[in-house]
Amino acid sequence: MEPDTRPLVAGDTISLSSSRSADIDLRKQNDSELDRKGDLTARGDSVRRKERRFWIKASIIIISVLMIAVFLFCVLSGYYSCTKWEVLLVLAHGILDGVIWVLELPCLLFPDLAYTIGNPIPVTWSPNIDLVVWDVRVIRIVAVIFIGGGLALSGASYQCLFRNPLVSESILGVSNGACFGACLAILLMLPTFFINVLAFIGGGLAVFLTYTCSKMLRGNQTLLLVLTGTVVSSIFSAGISIIKYVAPTETALPEITFWLMGSFAKITKGDLLYLIPIITICAVILIRMRWKMNVLALGDREARALGVSVGKTRAIIVVCSTLIASVSVCVCGAIAWVGIIIPQIVRHMVGPDCRRLMPCAFFIGGIFLMLVDVACRATIAAELPVGVVTSLIGAPMFFMILFRAKTAWA
Amino acid sequence: MGVIELQQASFSYDGKTDIFCNLTCTISTDNIFCILGPNGIGKSTLLNGIMNLHPLKSGRVLIDGRDVKSYPPKELARKVAYIPQTYQMVFPYRVLDLILMGRTPHLNDANKPSQDDYDKAMEAVCALRLEPYLDRACTQLSGGQLQMVMLARAIAQEADFLILDEPTSHLDYGKQMETLKMMYRMHERGIGIIFTSHNPDHAFLICDRVAIMNHKTFQETGSPQDVITASTLSEIYGARLQLIRYGDELRGTVCAPASLDIEEW
Numbered sequence: 001m002e003p004d005t006r007p008l009v010a011g012d013t014i015s016l017s018s019s020r021s022a023d024i025d026l027r028k029q030n031d032s033e034l035d036r037k038g039d040l041t042a043r044g045d046s047v048r049r050k051e052r053r054f055w056i057k058a059s060i061i062i063i064s065v066l067m068i069a070v071f072l073f074c075v076l077s078g079y080y081s082c083t084k085w086e087v088l089l090v091l092a093h094g095i096l097d098g099v100i101w102v103l104e105l106p107c108l109l110f111p112d113l114a115y116t117i118g119n120p121i122p123v124t125w126s127p128n129i130d131l132v133v134w135d136v137r138v139i140r141i142v143a144v145i146f147i148g149g150g151l152a153l154s155g156a157s158y159q160c161l162f163r164n165p166l167v168s169e170s171i172l173g174v175s176n177g178a179c180f181g182a183c184l185a186i187l188l189m190l191p192t193f194f195i196n197v198l199a200f201i202g203g204g205l206a207v208f209l210t211y212t213c214s215k216m217l218r219g220n221q222t223l224l225l226v227l228t229g230t231v232v233s234s235i236f237s238a239g240i241s242i243i244k245y246v247a248p249t250e251t252a253l254p255e256i257t258f259w260l261m262g263s264f265a266k267i268t269k270g271d272l273l274y275l276i277p278i279i280t281i282c283a284v285i286l287i288r289m290r291w292k293m294n295v296l297a298l299g300d301r302e303a304r305a306l307g308v309s310v311g312k313t314r315a316i317i318v319v320c321s322t323l324i325a326s327v328s329v330c331v332c333g334a335i336a337w338v339g340i341i342i343p344q345i346v347r348h349m350v351g352p353d354c355r356r357l358m359p360c361a362f363f364i365g366g367i368f369l370m371l372v373d374v375a376c377r378a379t380i381a382a383e384l385p386v387g388v389v390t391s392l393i394g395a396p397m398f399f400m401i402l403f404r405a406k407t408a409w410a
Numbered sequence: 411m412g413v414i415e416l417q418q419a420s421f422s423y424d425g426k427t428d429i430f431c432n433l434t435c436t437i438s439t440d441n442i443f444c445i446l447g448p449n450g451i452g453k454s455t456l457l458n459g460i461m462n463l464h465p466l467k468s469g470r471v472l473i474d475g476r477d478v479k480s481y482p483p484k485e486l487a488r489k490v491a492y493i494p495q496t497y498q499m500v501f502p503y504r505v506l507d508l509i510l511m512g513r514t515p516h517l518n519d520a521n522k523p524s525q526d527d528y529d530k531a532m533e534a535v536c537a538l539r540l541e542p543y544l545d546r547a548c549t550q551l552s553g554g555q556l557q558m559v560m561l562a563r564a565i566a567q568e569a570d571f572l573i574l575d576e577p578t579s580h581l582d583y584g585k586q587m588e589t590l591k592m593m594y595r596m597h598e599r600g601i602g603i604i605f606t607s608h609n610p611d612h613a614f615l616i617c618d619r620v621a622i623m624n625h626k627t628f629q630e631t632g633s634p635q636d637v638i639t640a641s642t643l644s645e646i647y648g649a650r651l652q653l654i655r656y657g658d659e660l661r662g663t664v665c666a667p668a669s670l671d672i673e674e675w
Contacts, residue, residue, distance in 0.1 A: 297500060306487055
């Protein structure tokens, strides 16, 4: 088998040079492509950056305006008999009180500066309205914003982490796990703090079980994760049933039952004291990790090859997301669908890039749940359970998204 | 100048049967190093071993004299860039974002890409003429375009070594040439290239070192002209092959069936 030496006919496509170091220039281009920079780079890039900044500004403005509008709408609507104008006055009065308190701070620090600023809005309403607006409606709406935003954010994080647009805290079993933990704590008559702790442990256990079980099986991981999540979820829901069965009918059972139904009606200032810090801290951590989440969504091996320490990052994201989901379960029971449809909708609006997806998901989740909550408490005289309404809205929405975006996940 | 050293490297998935054992080899940034071998012989596994994506059973991989297992992921990613054979894109990231992800090892913790990172990414984009695709979703790209995007990402990563797992598989002929050319250009810039291939012609065209992987080890290592012979190829691929030379250079060598008679293949 002697090598056959024949000249190649299409000689013009290959420049044969005698020295090895000479380039194998297949298209006879003299400039090295890797050095091709030029004006095009700079110009194109600055245009792109400007465009990007414009859109960031625009979306911040749109989201803030929407947020304030929906907030006002929610504060104004309700069944307490008072005029809308009164509610607005109460709101303005309260906000001015806050501003005045800040302005009077120097007086507290330096007693020599004795000045007082009067609130320009005179109190012409009964103290009950004050109570309704500030201690009932505003507290509830603030809690709703944080829970809605937190659930959407944790859903988006789970989706990136597990590389699966079909998961959320309820599908992974976190909601049921957290409910199970909380019910156990109520059954054992533990104080509120331990209800939170056990809810977190239950949620964490659920996501751990779901993930490890799906990894043990071979096949389509997107599907398997959803399936094992369903299995784990149903195990925990069976656990909840057992707790309800053994719970004493006089004390723990009614408490568990009402708590499981979940609603924002019972939210107090005390709930906000731990709800807001925990969700804020977790949300900030998650949003700060959004670039790593982008890389992580490419897959474990690629993420590692790109220099992300996968184990550590994954642990932080799971802990934060699970903490958010568990805390919101503790405050208002399991709210399904927010964690799955909001990231989906936002992904359709701003694209899959977590740098935009994460903050947008938080705020749009908050806005969405505010609207759902106002629908719950202001459409009919009796209050609807919030989970029912999110399911009624979420399920058909999810189907629509599945229908429209079938190509994206195939 | 960077060096990757394999010292008595062995790997096994189940702890019993070795995929490869006692591999010893030194690759520097001066090399374009090609690993040839039949299907399923463990070429990809070896690359994963070098990247510490699958930890070795025994032996060591040293990069610049330091064991890969002791590298933090970020530092390792600054030394070695890796392009896998297949990608599973779940989310339709834009091409520019995907290329920017190559800058990840150069970012601080929790940092987003800065203007500088955008510039580096755009340089890579220009080098590979990917400007028209910047805003395209990467799930809509063809295999060849995606390969170019991955090369751009590797350029933006600015690592000392680039490891490619069968970079020319499932590409058309033009895209294969383009890929090889870009690999050569990166080599000219002082980046060491390590890749696996099923095409000995490509080894002839751009490589200065070739390893034949067979029977769990490197059967031979050396310059393509020394290592790739008709008999070796016939042995590893289990077919009767010959080498045909064109032009007046050894690089112009292609592999072809020894005979046109189908019965004799």
